[in-house]
Amino acid sequence: MDAIQKEHEKVWNSAKLSRTPGHVDDIIRSLQRARDAIAEDPNSRQITLAKLQNPVKTSFDGIFAGLKETHGQHNKYSKALDKIFKDKVPSNEIDALSAHPRLINRAIYLHLLREGLFDVASTLHSEAVERQRNQQETAAQLGLDVLMDHPLGLEKSAEESMQEQFSNMYHILSELKDNHNLQPAIEWARENAAALEARGSNLEFELCRLQFVNLFLDHRDEDRYEFDAPMRALQYAQVEFQSFRGRYLIEIQQLLGAIPFCSNLEESPYSIRFSNPTTWDEVATLFTREFCSLLELSADSPLYVAATAGAIALPTLLKLQTIQKQKRTEWTSQNELPVETPLPPSYQFHSIFVCPVSKEQTTDQNPPMMLPCCHVIAQESLQKLSKGSKFKCPYCPVESHPKEAMRVFL
Ligand SMILES: [Zn+2]
Structure with a gap:
């Protein structure tokens, strides 16, 4: 990890010390001066352009030297990253969030606001809007009628x-x-x-x-x-x-x-x-x-919590992946994992309920339901057992109608 930190600092420092933007500014200034001079006296065109050549070339050389150095450092940084992470990050996993770019954008946007990085947040926002507008235009050119929600899932007034x-x-x-x-x-x-x-x-x-x-x-x-x-x-x-x-x-x-x-x-x-x-x-x-x-928001940034929880859980998930590869098995259940994720208590936001009948973890689609006798089973189990009419609780003799069961929120 130290090697990454070292390379990161090098890239960061050279970005801070880079003279490339200064060279670009020099070129722009020289060009503007030349343009003004020629506009003022059109006869001076040749001599003005001739005088322009050397300083512009020097600035361009400076830019290229700076770019070369930056490329070199980026390469070293990527190599340091690869050394530690290559082949270790789950690559063929299903990315559960890839279908929700809006949620990700919004999490990043709110995180930036919480950190006080307001100009970065506003750039992210305007770029998200711009990208969406381009997508809409492409869709319109193809004759598709696409109505899209706000790219960050926020109303304009709410966002302001x-x-x-x-x-x-x-x-x-x-x-x-x-x-x-x-x-x-x-x-x-x-x-x-x-x-x-x-x-x-x-x-x-x-x-x-x-x-x-x-x-x-x-x-x-x-x-x-x-x-x-x-x-x-x-x-x-x-x-x-x-x-x-x-x-x-x-x-x-x-x-x-x-x-x-x-x-x-x-x-x-x-x-x-x-x-x-x-x-x-x-x-x-x-x-x-x-x-x-x-503001009805959690005290910690959701992005920070998610990233930290991911970092804590990663070793367990990697181990799981290795074992699955060795044994050539696959875990097909979408909403649960075959292992416990070792998160500290402050990262556990709600309890997990496993239905005692089906042995499946409950989800939003299949929530836990409490029968009038206070025993709790998953909704699907309830439907299977009752088939829509009065039935006996699998754990006690009390009979009830599925309509009497109430959803439990954990
Ligand atoms: Zn019961």
């Missing part, structure tokens, strides 16, 4: 508001993480207090608590006494903690209890509240989660 919301989130997050400025986050939490309250969120208090700690520890040059910073924190608490007294009284007492200990905080029982280095990250994560949940 999404972009605006994420730009706001990114601004608040960068103030919080880079500048340790909590004010924009606190203002956002207050604007959305009702929705956050409905979710039982403690975001606003966590932000204000961190603000208190921040003020408490913020000793400034102009301070005359060591109490000055804790006093600013106390003043802040007197104004801002009023509305939190009901729910967070113990936490507030602990924060204020630290004031008399300000000269030897480390030895006080409250030091843990003031010396947690991960606090800023924790608050940033909490803010992101709440912000995304109000």
Whole structure:
């Protein structure tokens, strides 16, 4: 992996240091100057063009040298990649997502927005629209009438508001993480207090608590006494903690209890509240989660989750592929695998239900159904057993009609 990282850095650095765009700009500038000169004085045409030759040639040489170097580095990079991944990546597998380019585009687009890469996101978007327009034109030329949905599966208004919301989130997050400025986050939490309250969120208090700690520890040059910073924190608490007294009284007492200990905080029982280095990250994560949940999105980027889960599961899948090749067997079930994928608990979003009758994993098309006796079997098993009329549960003596069964959501 180190070899890949090294080659990647080389390509990246040379892209940053490349003088090729400068050479291109030089050529454009010289051509524009020559054009203006000739337009001004048509008689100067010959001499102007003659003067143009040498500098343009030099710039072109520079461009070609740069391209050659870049090609060389790309080759080395591809070789480093091949060395590790060649023949190891499942190649003849069915690509389950190839039929859903819109889902992939959308996942990438939203990921870019979450990362604050707004211009890249907007380029991706306009290119997706452009490509679709070309496809539509080709279809129209062939006399086909094709009505296509939005390339990212988003309405125009939804997309604009999404972009605006994420730009706001990114601004608040960068103030919080880079500048340790909590004010924009606190203002956002207050604007959305009702929705956050409905979710039982403690975001606003966590932000204000961190603000208190921040003020408490913020000793400034102009301070005359060591109490000055804790006093600013106390003043802040007197104004801002009023509305939190009901729910967070113990936490507030602990924060204020630290004031008399300000000269030897480390030895006080409250030091843990003031010396947690991960606090800023924790608050940033909490803010992101709440912000995304109000947008009805998951806290982690689905693309990141999918890629990480894929990376974790890959060794198991490769092993499976090797065994299948050796034994010349094939697994034909489309919606399930013959092995467990070893994902950590945070990557398990819903339980899997295997029908006790058919021994098949349930799916959206064949969901788990609960009978009135509370036993659960798959819908297909239910249909086979009941044939549309009253039947006896396979696990207890209770009889019921298939209409009485209810779908179970896991
Ligand atoms: Zn039963």
